[in-house]
Amino acid sequence: MGPTITRRDLLRLAGGSALGVIFSPLPWKLLDDSAIWTQNWSLNPPLSHAPISLAYSTCTLCPGGCGITARCTGGVPFSLTGTKSHPVGRGVLCAAGLAGHQMAMHPLRIVQACASSGRSVGAVISPLEREKAIAAIGAILNGLSARDAPHSVALIDRRPGRALSAVYRNFLSTVPGGLYIVSPSAEDATLTTLQQMAATPAWIGGFDFEQTRTLLSFGAPVLEGWGSPGQVMDIWSKRARTGFRLIQADSRPSRTARLAQTWLQLRPGTETILALGLGHVIIRENLHAHDIKRTTRDFAEYARLVARFDPPTVSALCGVSKESIEETARTIARRPSLVVAGTDPAGGPLPNEARTAIAALNVLLGTMGTRAGIVARNPLPGEPVMPPATTIDQVPDQSIRILIIDGAESGYDIPVSLLRKKVHPQGAIVSLSPLLTPMTAWADYIIPAPAHLELLEEISTAPGAVTCSYALARPLHPVREGSTDPLDFLRLLSAVTAGAATTIPTRDAMLRARADAIHASGRGKVFMPQDGAWIEVKGLATTEQFWQKLSEGGCWIDDGPAQSRSVSFSLLPGGNDEATRCLALLSGSETPEGSSVTVMPYGVRGATASAQVSPILSKIFQESNLKDLDGTALLHPGTATSYGLADGDSATMHNGAGTMRVVVRCDGAVLPGVVHVAAGPRRNNSDAPGCVGGEGILSLCEPGSDGTWRLTTATIGKAHGSEI
Amino acid sequence: MKRRTLMLIIAGVALGAGTGWVLFPLALYTRESQPVNFSHKVHTGEQAGMTCENCHDFTADGRFSGIPALDKCTGCHGATIGSTDEEKRFVEEFVIPGRPVPWRVYSRQPDNAYFPHAAHVKLAGIACEECHGPHGAGDALPAYQANRLTGYSRDIWGRNISGIPSHPWEGMKMDRCVRCHALQGRTDGCIDCHK
Numbered sequence A: 001m002g003p004t005i006t007r008r009d010l011l012r013l014a015g016g017s018a019l020g021v022i023f024s025p026l027p028w029k030l031l032d033d034s035a036i037w038t039q040n041w042s043l044n045p046p047l048s049h050a051p052i053s054l055a056y057s058t059c060t061l062c063p064g065g066c067g068i069t070a071r072c073t074g075g076v077p078f079s080l081t082g083t084k085s086h087p088v089g090r091g092v093l094c095a096a097g098l099a100g101h102q103m104a105m106h107p108l109r110i111v112q113a114c115a116s117s118g119r120s121v122g123a124v125i126s127p128l129e130r131e132k133a134i135a136a137i138g139a140i141l142n143g144l145s146a147r148d149a150p151h152s153v154a155l156i157d158r159r160p161g162r163a164l165s166a167v168y169r170n171f172l173s174t175v176p177g178g179l180y181i182v183s184p185s186a187e188d189a190t191l192t193t194l195q196q197m198a199a200t201p202a203w204i205g206g207f208d209f210e211q212t213r214t215l216l217s218f219g220a221p222v223l224e225g226w227g228s229p230g231q232v233m234d235i236w237s238k239r240a241r242t243g244f245r246l247i248q249a250d251s252r253p254s255r256t257a258r259l260a261q262t263w264l265q266l267r268p269g270t271e272t273i274l275a276l277g278l279g280h281v282i283i284r285e286n287l288h289a290h291d292i293k294r295t296t297r298d299f300a301e302y303a304r305l306v307a308r309f310d311p312p313t314v315s316a317l318c319g320v321s322k323e324s325i326e327e328t329a330r331t332i333a334r335r336p337s338l339v340v341a342g343t344d345p346a347g348g349p350l351p352n353e354a355r356t357a358i359a360a361l362n363v364l365l366g367t368m369g370t371r372a373g374i375v376a377r378n379p380l381p382g383e384p385v386m387p388p389a390t391t392i393d394q395v396p397d398q399s400i401r402i403l404i405i406d407g408a409e410s411g412y413d414i415p416v417s418l419l420r421k422k423v424h425p426q427g428a429i430v431s432l433s434p435l436l437t438p439m440t441a442w443a444d445y446i447i448p449a450p451a452h453l454e455l456l457e458e459i460s461t462a463p464g465a466v467t468c469s470y471a472l473a474r475p476l477h478p479v480r481e482g483s484t485d486p487l488d489f490l491r492l493l494s495a496v497t498a499g500a501a502t503t504i505p506t507r508d509a510m511l512r513a514r515a516d517a518i519h520a521s522g523r524g525k526v527f528m529p530q531d532g533a534w535i536e537v538k539g540l541a542t543t544e545q546f547w548q549k550l551s552e553g554g555c556w557i558d559d560g561p562a563q564s565r566s567v568s569f570s571l572l573p574g575g576n577d578e579a580t581r582c583l584a585l586l587s588g589s590e591t592p593e594g595s596s597v598t599v600m601p602y603g604v605r606g607a608t609a610s611a612q613v614s615p616i617l618s619k620i621f622q623e624s625n626l627k628d629l630d631g632t633a634l635l636h637p638g639t640a641t642s643y644g645l646a647d648g649d650s651a652t653m654h655n656g657a658g659t660m661r662v663v664v665r666c667d668g669a670v671l672p673g674v675v676h677v678a679a680g681p682r683r684n685n686s687d688a689p690g691c692v693g694g695e696g697i698l699s700l701c702e703p704g705s706d707g708t709w710r711l712t713t714a715t716i717g718k719a720h721g722s723e724i
Numbered sequence B: 001m002k003r004r005t006l007m008l009i010i011a012g013v014a015l016g017a018g019t020g021w022v023l024f025p026l027a028l029y030t031r032e033s034q035p036v037n038f039s040h041k042v043h044t045g046e047q048a049g050m051t052c053e054n055c056h057d058f059t060a061d062g063r064f065s066g067i068p069a070l071d072k073c074t075g076c077h078g079a080t081i082g083s084t085d086e087e088k089r090f091v092e093e094f095v096i097p098g099r100p101v102p103w104r105v106y107s108r109q110p111d112n113a114y115f116p117h118a119a120h121v122k123l124a125g126i127a128c129e130e131c132h133g134p135h136g137a138g139d140a141l142p143a144y145q146a147n148r149l150t151g152y153s154r155d156i157w158g159r160n161i162s163g164i165p166s167h168p169w170e171g172m173k174m175d176r177c178v179r180c181h182a183l184q185g186r187t188d189g190c191i192d193c194h195k
Helices: A007-022 A026-039 A100-105 A130-143 A163-174 A189-197 A229-237 A255-259 A271-284 A299-306 A311-318 A322-333 A352-365 A416-422 A486-496 A507-521 A543-551 A575-587 A615-624 A637-642 A696-700 B003-028 B040-044 B070-077 B085-095 B117-123 B128-132 B174-183
Strands: A052-058 A067-073 A076-082 A114-116 A125-127 A151-157 A178-182 A205-207 A214-218 A245-249 A262-264 A337-341 A374-376 A400-405 A423-431 A457-460 A469-473 A525-528 A533-536 A555-557 A596-602 A632-635 A650-655 A658-666 A674-678 A712-718 B029-032 B144-147
Touching: A007 A026, A007 B003, A026 B003, A052 A469, A076 A100, A114 A130, A130 A400, A130 A423, A130 A486, A151 A163, A163 A178, A163 A486, A163 A507, A189 A205, A189 A337, A189 A352, A189 A374, A214 A271, A214 A322, A214 A352, A245 A255, A245 A322, A262 A322, A271 A299, A271 A311, A271 A322, A271 A352, A271 A575, A299 A575, A311 A322, A311 A575, A322 A337, A322 A352, A337 A352, A352 A575, A400 A416, A416 A423, A416 A696, A469 A507, A469 A543, A507 A543, A525 A543, A596 A650, A596 A696, A632 A637, A637 A658, A650 A696, A658 A696, A674 A696, B003 B029, B070 B085
Parallel strands: A151 A178, A151 A400, A214 A245, A214 A337, A245 A262, A400 A423, A596 A674, A632 A658
Antiparallel strands: A052 A067, A067 A076, A114 A125, A205 A374, A457 A469, A469 A555, A525 A533, A525 A555, A596 A712, A632 A674, A650 A658, A650 A712, B029 B144
């Protein structure tokens, strides 16, 4: 009889085999192949290996309007780059733009009309036939009566100025109680404020960045995707030669603040005080424009107000030294210089008083209408003259019965709580977004629009540009079945709504009408991306030829700034009330009570809480620390220690609006007692289908009566267990 | 340790190692022959005297054409010019019906990897053999082996399953690109090669 094989023998053999396998390539090769296998769960469509072709379009992920060159195979784009020598984009695309072609395949893409079970985090979103959803919206509209006014139906346009915006306004004008709303001003905050301060309301201006030498920015993320990123980075890269100087007045140690030649780190919420303090020095030292009394209507009142904001007082309130305030005033007085008010992509706009005080510095310095200052811009040909739009903060609370949220992305957040305040408890919210976001998830009905680069769209003048521009965003993907063009949505809604008797144009007709108007003006020239050539509009005999050039990816640029004309401004458009509100600031702001800290949300344009970026970007941001991800809380080490926190700790923040978990990051450049919390980009796990993720820090921000949400207070402490 | 235990463990190690080194590659890769057994040697030898660039050329706009299209072949092989059965089959099955040859490409990279031949061959002056080996002298095409998990050719990893190249030209994974670029003192960002 041979030897008996026992179970122990088999275990020994297996143990030896396991050891042997470890000393073979099997586990390591399998690991490598498995990693590649997971990479093949691609969001990109399968590509054919057909010859590579180039297609030209324009990015519409933000109002910047950068030129896109797409490398395509079999008609499918597989990589995007900035179009070389493009007059708006300057050959540059931001990270979101580089991955823009993947948005059509985003896992959180919505391709069917949906209805939500309620406006809460746990709400169930169920598919619904589009016609049924529109019939339900129409039924609500038809059921409204005059007593439901003043604002029965409102539409919030996140990118005003498009031909589509005019169609929206026309539609709303035919609906009882129709109201057209725009987002709070962002990159155009200074210009919008100056428009309100101008005696001529139709005045339109732009920043002559190319020529200016000193830029004083109050929190504008100038070097982090602002205006047209390519233009700003071009100016910044040439600073050694041109002498361009950036002064950043910012509480947060942002990338812009760290890179700026001068960083004025002011206490949160003291922008108005600092701006008035600078005005004080400019007037005291007679550094203002010599014709200031002619160009302003209330210089004496303004001078009386700023007289109270002497540098020692301002320094005590802002935390910026007296010497820095005086030096900054003298620096910006050495023209050419510009002063801009910032809007954080997540933190939102500055209060009205701050915007006015900052904009007034431009008038005081005489930069208005001068080269290298703020110059008048011609309106875009074909742009209808319409009354100023209402901003969301101007809408009375609970006054909206149906709120339609346009699906275009502005790159800037609006907290859901701000919208929620404006909608009647029995009202309905309709989202036209192609992607599931916290804002979309809050809607009662979702009628998804086509995704980025699926629809022929237009993009006109970039915010703050001195000359107007116009380009078409040529589609690079076919429209996904189940998506609804917003024009079709309006058409279907008109059909089921009594009294909504407006003609909705086709997309082609709508865009051609504007192109025809530009051609008819005979102004400007068209940049052609294929060869970098410029074609005079006057040289294009027919409108069809002009349309053809735009369709091929051409970008129309106007001849130049408008003829400068004398416009007078009010430095205190709010009169005595405004002066009183400013003087009240001298008594100092309330410091947070007890163990509370001042919380300031911040974000990156196009990657904030209400936006989705391509999952590949979420992954890169998450793995590289290139951007602070949502829930990253920056604290001064001393503040962290006083709350028992250390770098890398998980902490919870709490206030009356809610609770959220954050990851602590200690940074010695943060002001004590202040916590800056990132609202995006989102972490990769929140991009998983079925998990929209919450609004993050914005859910803790209760917008004030002036519609701002930059500052809030909360308690912070170490997180325990599964505490949310 | 008892002798029996030691023997069993050694046997196990041998079994495990054998599985990993011999059976695993056999299971991992499929073996597919090329649609035509093309002889590079016949074309690049004294009789035809062709060079790599005669077939694998650059287009007018500077892009690399890769595997030549059928019309490159039909220039000479519009009808049978040799005496081999393989050429006769090639002409009958592909040239006469005008059917493109479904070559299996040993060096096919992922779609998101962008490799410009022009920059490497024309600017850097790298010879074809430095990356592709001396297959221009081969008389027959090796079997195409596809990785069952990833779908890529075995030549991307390298013929040696250990991943240690037996020859300098073996392997076309990113680490090889990175190593060579580092030697050349090139600093590259992700999007230089990944689109």
